[in-house]
């Protein structure tokens with residue numbers, strides 16, 4: 001099967017590489033010339049465990065190609081996946097202009113039947129706009145070519161994207177024709193050997209499923225953060241509460257870990273975009289407005305604990321920040337809680353020295369010399385007054401505490417992800433602060 005994937009970010013590159021891995025012929029297209037040149041040389045634009053091997057193998061086998069020319073790629077395609085960014089507009093709604101740009105190019109250059117599949121996260125009604133845009137472009141060139149649109153939202157998680165794509169929990173596809181359904185079923189069959197379902201539905205329901213899934217996960221996190229903050233005030237231990245509720249199968253133990261808020265390129269923007277869709281339909285999604293507000297405040301919860309500990313004066317204090325990526329196993333710093341924490345520390349006159357196992361390159365670019373970036377976790381503790389654990393990378397779990405204690409000026413730790421045992425940390429000589437635990 002001949003596939004074109006447009007956009008070579010987290011979703012597009014993983015989709016393209018994994019589809020090539022099962023034997024299809026894939027062209028990955030992007031407008032970013034540098035990205036495409038680098039990919040041709042085997043340099044990946046993102047850190048994603050296992051992705052480099054799959055890209056290299058399929059590129060060498062001649063099944064995976066990279067190009068900046070969508071007009072040329074489109075000519076031989078049976079299926080086109082649109083996986084470009086849908087960044088938030090100023091009012092929080094999803095900006096679908098890149099998706100529609102791709103649709104226009106497809107309409108201008110296609111020369112045979114194509115199934116155009118939206119994989120980007122897009123509001124309900126976007127596939128209909130894609131269809132309208134292609135139809136208009138075909139009309140302008142007096143071309144009478146049939147095509148199908150479909151919606152295939154992506155559920156991969158950064159840090160486990162390859163595994164999620166190769167062995168998905170489920171595949172959701174919105175279609176409006178039997179032929180598109182059959183073609184996409186054939187394409188996805190190799191990924192369903194684990195017996196997990198492929199769910200065909202109408203297009204608006206597929207578009208809504210993606211937002212509902214992310215909104216539900218964000219809700220679990222904000223709910224638990226709210227409970228953790230109350231635990232702090234009433235003297236309960238949220239770790240015990242979490243285990244207590246998580247063993248109820250109706251609730252489940254995943255996604256109920258409190259911390260300093262969710263970040264990344266999806267949850268914050270998708271929650272806000274769904275709230276906006278509600279508003280556009282005169283419906284207020286009250287739960288999601290609270291989820292978003294709780295998350296904004298939660299990113300500052302560690303800062304509040306820091307100010308309280310230092311009586312509101314952190315000038316001349318040096319903070320060691322462990323973890324900059326929005327979560328472990330990714331370099332992605334979009335909407336990362338670390339950025340909120342660092343900004344507040346700097347504004348209050350403190351010094352920051354930070355370390356992250358993989359996002360140092362991003363950090364250099366984003367933080368632009370405003371903090372010291374250290375080569376390793378231990379170095380970042382030198383002469384620090386306190387450690388702030390922001391991202392729970394495995395290497396922070398059991399570091400060389402003896403050297404760290406020697407390195408530090410004072411022994412205070414703010415554990416933004418509750419990864420340490422408070423009693424053990426106190427025994428080592430730290431003043432310990434967690435989220436919802438003592």
Ligand code: NAD
Pocket residue numbers: 006007008009010011012029030031032035083084085086098101102119120121122154155156157158265266
């Ligand atoms: P990204 O920012 O990593 O990559 C998007 C790519 O699209 C960029 O390389 C950009 O250059 C390219 N692009 C933009 N306009 C283009 C055009 N007209 N033609 C060709 N290429 C173009 O984005 P991402 O994280 O891969 O997300 C893509 C979409 O998938 C978004 O809608 C996002 O919400 C959704 N999504 C993301 C994830 C995730 O974990 N990152 C998971 C599921 C869904």
